[in-house]
Amino acid sequence: MNKTHNWGIIGLGGIAQKFASDLQDIKTARLYAVASRTLEKAQEFSSKFKVENAYGSYEDLAKDPEVDIIYVATPHVFHYENTLMCLEHGKAVLCEKPMAMNARQLKAMIELSKKKSLFLMEGLWTNFMxxxxxxxxxxxxxxxxxxxxxxxxxxxxxxxxxxxxxxxxxxxxxxxxxxxxxxxxxxxxxxxxxxxxxxxxxxxxxxxxxxxxxxxxxxxxxxxxxxxxxxxxxxxxxxxxxxxxxxxxxxxxxxxxxxxxxxxxxxxxxxFNYPTHGYQFEIEHVQDCLEKGLTQSPEWSLQASLELAETLDKIREIMGLVYKEDKSLG
CATH class of the missing domain: 3.30.360.10 (Dihydrodipicolinate Reductase; domain 2)
Structure with missing residues (x-):
């Protein structure tokens, strides 16, 4: 279990910065590549965290053969399309919560991960703290x-x-x-x-x-x-x-x-007195799953994510809150 896992991050906002900071405390994890919608922002992030590769396109990062797993840290309205793109390029994915805008999107994401036999997990970091x-x-x-x-x-x-x-x-x-x-x-x-x-x-x-x-x-x-x-x-x-x-x-x-x-x-x-933001517990768990060849987490399963998404959908139905993504897959 000494393999170093090459991580990529797409979407370089505040959460990505905390995640990158904690990832650097893990000996078997390497932040290998980051991507933003502009190369300038990716280079700025890579300079701050001493990342080897910066991309001005999410897809260019997903195509990098050295990347083992991608952390999707874009706004959640983009999680569906970003995760599907990463999976299509053969990458394991840790997708920040909420994993999708609704259960329908999530089911499609799960279906593709199973078809490709690739690891997929919702980044609900609290679960691992x-x-x-x-x-x-x-x-x-x-x-x-x-x-x-x-x-x-x-x-x-x-x-x-x-x-x-x-x-x-x-x-x-x-x-x-x-x-x-x-x-x-x-x-x-x-x-x-x-x-x-x-x-x-x-x-x-x-x-x-x-x-x-x-x-x-x-x-x-x-x-x-x-x-x-x-x-x-x-x-x-x-x-x-x-x-x-x-x-x-x-x-x-x-x-x-x-x-x-x-x-x-x-x-x-x-x-419990830990000095970090707390993302390392999630990161270590994901790497353990990858080491074991798992395609989902035994501690935060895809079924658990689906139940969460379905519950949020029902709450929104009661509230009367509808997003455009509820009307079509996209």
């Missing part, structure tokens, strides 16, 4: 009894700018797909797909959702209360209530390295 692994283990083992309720919020005050992605419907803008996906993910991870869903949203003048209040109801009696917003900044915390304990995540819950477990006996504080 130590704090989430710990909470999932507590739920799986029923260490403190059954999970009764999940509360999760992710909110920040975003400047209203119709030209920027967050409020631009043509770029897949809106709170649900950008940040609301994290609370929804947490509920699915710990409680599974709900039997009933409720959702209430507020919309901007550009037609995207600014804030959401979502409730999941389960036949077991368990519930999930989930919120996301661009209208205010909160601590973005999460709480998981078990029969015999409450687990509180530090701020912000999707990337924290701290947990507090409250029981009748007192409070147990856990600090």
């Amino acid at each position: 130590p704090h989430l692994q710990k909470v999932h283990q507590l739920a799986q083992n029923e260490t403190y009894g059954k999970c009764l309720k999940v509360e999760a919020d992710f909110s920040f005050k975003a400047e209203f700018d119709t030209g920027k992605r967050l409020f631009n419907k043509d770029l897949g803008g809106g709170a649900l797909l950008d940040i609301g996906i994290y609370p929804v993910y947490l509920a699915l991870k710990l409680l599974g797909v709900p039997q009933l869903m409720e959702a209430a949203s507020e919309f901007s003048s550009t037609g995207v959702d600014v804030s959401n209040q979502i409730k999941f109801n389960y036949s077991s009696g368990a519930t999930a209360h989930l919120s996301s917003s661009f209208a205010k900044t909160t601590a973005s915390r999460a709480r998981v209530h078990f029969e015999n304990a409450t687990v509180e995540f530090g701020s912000r819950f999707h990337e924290t390295d701290q947990l507090e477990i409250r029981t009748n006996s007192g409070v147990d504080k856990l600090d």
Whole structure:
């Protein structure tokens, strides 16, 4: 397991910079190539991170025979076309969340990855971080009894700018797909797909959702209360209530390295204390999958991504939020 994996990144925004920074801490990973829509931006990025190859075209990177896997970090409205292009060129793909604009797009992406026998995974980095692994283990083992309720919020005050992605419907803008996906993910991870869903949203003048209040109801009696917003900044915390304990995540819950477990006996504080952005856990997992010849992750499967996409689709249906990609595959 000492092979060095050559990574390529397409789409060189803020997330790509954090990913590239963490990747450089892994001895068996090499950031071999980066691509942007302009060669100048690719060269600027490659200079900052000392990358050997810079491309002014996504396809040129995908054609490079030395690239083992491509991290797709473009805005999510482009994930479908970018991922299909990478797969067509025979590349394994880690695609940033949300993997697609809807379940229909995702099914086509999964179908091509299976046809080509290529690795494909959604880049839901939170799933591989130590704090989430710990909470999932507590739920799986029923260490403190059954999970009764999940509360999760992710909110920040975003400047209203119709030209920027967050409020631009043509770029897949809106709170649900950008940040609301994290609370929804947490509920699915710990409680599974709900039997009933409720959702209430507020919309901007550009037609995207600014804030959401979502409730999941389960036949077991368990519930999930989930919120996301661009209208205010909160601590973005999460709480998981078990029969015999409450687990509180530090701020912000999707990337924290701290947990507090409250029981009748007192409070147990856990600090996972890693100095990076946290992407290395996901990167190491992907490389382990590639080493084993897997075409999907056993820890965040394509079926799990599909369930997440289908749940987001149903929430949007309740909200009345429709994107152009819902009307056709593209």
